Amino acid sequence: MSPKSVLLWTMQAALFWLVLFVPQLVVFLLVDEPPTWELVLLIATLVVGIVHTAVEPSWRYRVHRWETTPDAVYTLSGWLSQEWRVAPVSRIQTIDTKRGPFQQMLGLSTVTVTTASAAGPVEIEGLEHEVAQRLVVELTNTTQATPGDAT
Amino acid sequence: MSTPSEVPAGLPAAPEFVEPLQEWHRLHVRMLVVRPLNEGLAMLVPILILLFTGNGEKWRLIASGATAAAILGFSYLIWRTTRYRITDDQVELHTGLLTRKQLAVPRDRIRTVDLTSKPGHRIFGLSAVRIGTGQQDVPGTDGLTLDAVTKQEAERLRLLLLQKGVTPKAAAEGEHAEPVAVPESEVISQLDLKWLKFAPLSLSGLVAIGAVFGVLSNYADDLGLHPVQDLWEWLFGNPSLALFAGFLIVLAVVGLVLSIPLYILQFWNYRLTREPDGTLRVQRGLLTTRSVSVEEQRLRGVDIQEPLLVRAGKGAKLAAVTTGLGSKGESNLLLPPAPLSVAHQVSRDVLKVGSDPTTLRLRKHPFAALRRSVFRHVLPWAVIAAGLALWAPSWAWPIPVAIIPFAALVGWDNYRSLGNALDERYLVTRNNSLVRSTVALQRTGIIGWRIQRSFFQRRSGLMTIGATTAAGAGIYHVTDVGESHGLALADEAVPDLLRPFLIDSTVDGQAERNA
Numbered sequence: 001m002s003p004k005s006v007l008l009w010t011m012q013a014a015l016f017w018l019v020l021f022v023p024q025l026v027v028f029l030l031v032d033e034p035p036t037w038e039l040v041l042l043i044a045t046l047v048v049g050i051v052h053t054a055v056e057p058s059w060r061y062r063v064h065r066w067e068t069t070p071d072a073v074y075t076l077s078g079w080l081s082q083e084w085r086v087a088p089v090s091r092i093q094t095i096d097t098k099r100g101p102f103q104q105m106l107g108l109s110t111v112t113v114t115t116a117s118a119a120g121p122v123e124i125e126g127l128e129h130e131v132a133q134r135l136v137v138e139l140t141n142t143t144q145a146t147p148g149d150a151t
Numbered sequence: 152m153s154t155p156s157e158v159p160a161g162l163p164a165a166p167e168f169v170e171p172l173q174e175w176h177r178l179h180v181r182m183l184v185v186r187p188l189n190e191g192l193a194m195l196v197p198i199l200i201l202l203f204t205g206n207g208e209k210w211r212l213i214a215s216g217a218t219a220a221a222i223l224g225f226s227y228l229i230w231r232t233t234r235y236r237i238t239d240d241q242v243e244l245h246t247g248l249l250t251r252k253q254l255a256v257p258r259d260r261i262r263t264v265d266l267t268s269k270p271g272h273r274i275f276g277l278s279a280v281r282i283g284t285g286q287q288d289v290p291g292t293d294g295l296t297l298d299a300v301t302k303q304e305a306e307r308l309r310l311l312l313l314q315k316g317v318t319p320k321a322a323a324e325g326e327h328a329e330p331v332a333v334p335e336s337e338v339i340s341q342l343d344l345k346w347l348k349f350a351p352l353s354l355s356g357l358v359a360i361g362a363v364f365g366v367l368s369n370y371a372d373d374l375g376l377h378p379v380q381d382l383w384e385w386l387f388g389n390p391s392l393a394l395f396a397g398f399l400i401v402l403a404v405v406g407l408v409l410s411i412p413l414y415i416l417q418f419w420n421y422r423l424t425r426e427p428d429g430t431l432r433v434q435r436g437l438l439t440t441r442s443v444s445v446e447e448q449r450l451r452g453v454d455i456q457e458p459l460l461v462r463a464g465k466g467a468k469l470a471a472v473t474t475g476l477g478s479k480g481e482s483n484l485l486l487p488p489a490p491l492s493v494a495h496q497v498s499r500d501v502l503k504v505g506s507d508p509t510t511l512r513l514r515k516h517p518f519a520a521l522r523r524s525v526f527r528h529v530l531p532w533a534v535i536a537a538g539l540a541l542w543a544p545s546w547a548w549p550i551p552v553a554i555i556p557f558a559a560l561v562g563w564d565n566y567r568s569l570g571n572a573l574d575e576r577y578l579v580t581r582n583n584s585l586v587r588s589t590v591a592l593q594r595t596g597i598i599g600w601r602i603q604r605s606f607f608q609r610r611s612g613l614m615t616i617g618a619t620t621a622a623g624a625g626i627y628h629v630t631d632v633g634e635s636h637g638l639a640l641a642d643e644a645v646p647d648l649l650r651p652f653l654i655d656s657t658v659d660g661q662a663e664r665n666a
Contacts, residue, residue, distance in 0.1 A: 067652065074652045082609070084602040087619075088648055091598035116474075119626035120599045120619035 001064050004106045005126025009057035011102050017049030066124045068135065070142055073113050073122050085122045090146045091115045095139050097132050111135055175234045181275040182299045183226045188271035235297055237311065242282060244295055254295050260284045262449045262475030264309045265482055266442040268302070273440065278305035282312060283475030313430050313444055335427065339500045340486060340493065342421040342435075347411055349488035352460040353468075355417075356410030360402065418487040423497065431471070431501060433485060443482050445473050451596035451622035452577060453485065453498045455509050455589040462587055467494040471501075472592060472623035483623070498591070508577035508591040513570025519611035520631035521566040528562030529555055561585065571629045571640060578618060578644045580629045590627050594644050596620045602641070616641055 024042050028034050056079055065076040072088050096112045103109060109132035113122040127135065233246040242261070244254040263283035272278055277299035284295075300308070350356075371377070419437035426432050430444045452472040461467065469486035476482045486497050499507040536551040565584040572579040577591040601617035608614055608631070616629040616637050629637065642649045 069651055072648055072651070081603065081605040083604070084652075085599065086602075086649060086652065087599040088645075115598045115619065116621035117598055117619035117625045119617065119624075120601060122599070 001061070001066065001126050002108060002128045002131075003061070004108060004128075005064070006057045006061045008102055008106055008108060008126060009060055010053060013049075013053040013056055017045070017053060021045050021049060064125070068139065073124075073139070075122050075124055077123075077125070085120070087113055087115050087120060087122045089139065089142050092139065092143045095136050095143070097136055109133075113139065175236045178230055178233050178235075178297060179277055179300050179304070180230065181277055183223060183230055185271045185275050185277055185299055186226050186229070187222045188274075237308075242295065242312065244297070256282060256284055256295050258312065261312050262446045262473065264312055264444045265476070266305050266309060268436075268440045270438045272299055273438075276302050278302050280305050280308055309442070309444055310428065313426075313446060314428050336424040336432070338422060338424050339431075340421075340423040340497045342418060342487075343489070343493075346466075346487065346489045346493075347414060349461055349464060349466040349490075350410040350414035351407045352464045352466065353410065353414075353458055353488045354406065354460065355413050356406030356408070357402070359409050359413050360406055414487070421487055423485060423501075431485070435484075435487070441482075443476070443484075445471055445476070449473050449475065449622070450501070451620055452590060452592040453501060453509070454483075454591075454623070455491075455494055455498065457491070457587040457589075458488075459585050459587075461488050465491050467491045469494045469497055469501075470623075472590065472596075472620075472627075474622045502577075502591070504576070508572075508574055508579050509589045511572040511574060511579050513572045513579065513581055514636070516566070516569040516571075516631050517611075517613065517633045519613055520569055521563065523607065523611065523613070523631055524566040524569075525559050525562035528558045528565065532558050569630055571632060573640060573644055578627075578640075580618075580627055582628060582630055592618060592620060592627050596622060597645050600641055600645075600649065601626065602637075614638075618644070 021042075024038070024045060028038055028042055031038075059079040060077075063076060063079055063082055065074075067074045068089075070089065072086055073092070075085050077083055077085075092113055093116055094112075094114045096114075097109045098112065099109050103126075107129055109127050109129055111124045111127060111132050113124075114120070115122075124132075124135070228248050229246075232248050232251075233244070235242065235244045237243075237258075240258055242256045242258060244252075246252050246254075261282055261284060263281075265281040265283065266278045267281070268278045278301070279296060279298040280300060282295040282297075297308075368377075416437045418435050420440075421433070421435040424432045424434075425447070426444070429447050431447055431450065432442060432444045434440070434442045450471060450473050454470040454472055455467050456470060457467045466488050467490075468484065468488045470481075470483045471485050473483065485501060486494055495507040495510055498509060499505075502508070532551045532555050536548050536555070539548040539551065561584050568581050568584055568587050570579075570581045573594075576594060578594055578597065579589065579591045581587065581589040597618045597620055599619040601619060603615045603617070604613075612634050613631045614634055614637050616632060617626045618629075618641075619626045629640065632640065638649065
């Protein structure tokens with residue numbers, strides 16, 4: 001996992017909290033004599049937002065792991081709630097890469113591995129472009145070598 | 152996509168045979184009338200109103216005539232533009248007027264065939280055919296549906312489409328025996344009128360009341376009446392315990408009375424059979440008849456469902472865990488509400504095992520799971536009570552407070568339900584209280600794991616293990632299991648999948664706990 005993902009998550013978290021905070025601020029400034037609860041909510045949003053943006057990305061970075069073996073793909077993700085996902089290579093249906101706007105800025109990609117189950121896509125976030133590409137090629141090759149319809 | 156020459160290794164190559172059916176087919180002409188009958192009953196009302204409310208003024212006749220013509224014309228266009236054919240290796244469906252849609256399904260991927268005849272279909276001897284593949288159902292889409300063809304054609308399609316699924320050899324044999332000569336099928340279970348006692352327990356009557364009520368109030372709304380609102384306001388205008396109790400009693404009685412005809416409506420002529428072509432077939436229904444065929448090889452397990460009251464009456468219903476079934480109208484049902492012993496027996500016969508895996512002795516989950524379960528059930532009501540106490544009139548907050556003990560009971564029962572077991576072929580897991588569900592999932596059907604540990608779960612050393620699968624709900628959970636036992640279970644259920652990672656993670660986990 002690239003260390004740049006900390007920056008990515010920070011940007012995402014900051015954006016999320018800004019979207020919540022800015023409209024509140026605008027309303028607060030435009031309305032004459034805003035009620036107290038509006039001020040309370042505004043400050044609460046600011047505090048929680050700053051703490052979350054400061055803590056969550058590095059916490060997440062400490063938790064996140066991924067690994068592939070010839071037999072399986074494995075990820076550990078989350079921060080407060082954590083989740084392990086394992087998918088055997090023999091059951092892989094599709095392998096996608098995607099890059100959001102922030103990810104493009106930082107040169108990162110997400111690799112998504114889906115199986116026949118609607119519940120089981122394994123997402124590997126925050127990979128450097130080249131690493132992601134190499135991973136996709138590698139997984140595609142091992143998947144193709146496995147017979148069966150993977151259901 | 153595959154060609155007939157692509158035979159699994161180890162099997163003799165299939166003898167070449169030519170399907171008699173290669174040319175394009177249309178749906179049956181009678182669907183012109185049937186489709187509006189089934190789907191357009193609502194349209195009939197405005198037409199009739201238009202016709203009969205006036206004194207035969209000309210424009211009314213013209214308007215209703217035009218509406219009817221538009222409906223028929225639309226049906227005609229659908230009929231005109233819909234064609235299907237069955238080739239050696241795929242089923243093709245072309246449909247749509249403005250947006251042309253072409254669907255092709257490889258025949259060796261067909262897992263289920265679902266024949267449904269609504270009353271409209273039955274009057275005209277037709278049937279709708281839904282063909283299910285291994286793909287997971289996307290809600291709101293129909294998959295490949297032929298609505299409608301004649302009953303004989305539907306039956307022929309069912310035999311034809313599922314034959315190939317087993318082995319090419321069986322298909323070839325089936326070719327000699329013409330589909331007209333229906334081969335013998337083994338009956339696994341059929342409706343017993345004694346099962347009717349579970350009808351009231353399944354609360355289906357209340358659901359029916361809700362549905363009927365919904366439709367009626369819709370019409371009332373059109374006429375400018377608001378019975379629900381009026382009733383509600385009146386109830387709150389004169390709050391009295393007797394009135395409320397009376398209302399509940401009436402509701403319960405009507406629900407009880409309605410539930411029996413409803414059970415008959417849904418499950419009349421219920422029969423579960425094993426067909427010679429390797430499929431399980433469920434037939435049922437009084438007005439709307441249904442026949443769902445499931446390829447047996449694709450059956451990944453069973454789910455014994457016990458709604459609270461049915462469970463109290465020692466009953467259960469049985470559902471199939473398989474791919475290719477739509478989510479509409481309980482298409483995965485193998486057995487309607489019936490005695491638990493029957494459910495176990497059917498499950499055993501369906502899975503072809505010596506003893507039903509769901510009767511295995513389940514391992515209990517740690518005590519911490521009880522704490523979590525009770526807490527999770529009580530918390531929402533406590534929050535609601537607190538909210539009402541702050542912002543609602545003073546009579547409101549005791550209601551959620553009164554519910555809390557029951558919520559705690561449900562939480563306790565939920566914990567009692569939790570359990571898991573493993574035998575040579577199945578992973579068994581049990582969850583939930585209100586509709587307790589015991590799932591036996593084939594271990595070979597598990598295609599991955601999702602292991603969740605929330606903040607609080609980590610503090611109490613628990614985890615929720617989800618076995619992902621292509622069948623049924625897509626994932627089945629073993630909830631709040633102890634960490635080491637849970638990992639051992641997952642590792643044993645699918646050997647070698649988790650192990651390489653397990654060593655790291657247990658070391659990590661150890662380090663975490665030691666720290």
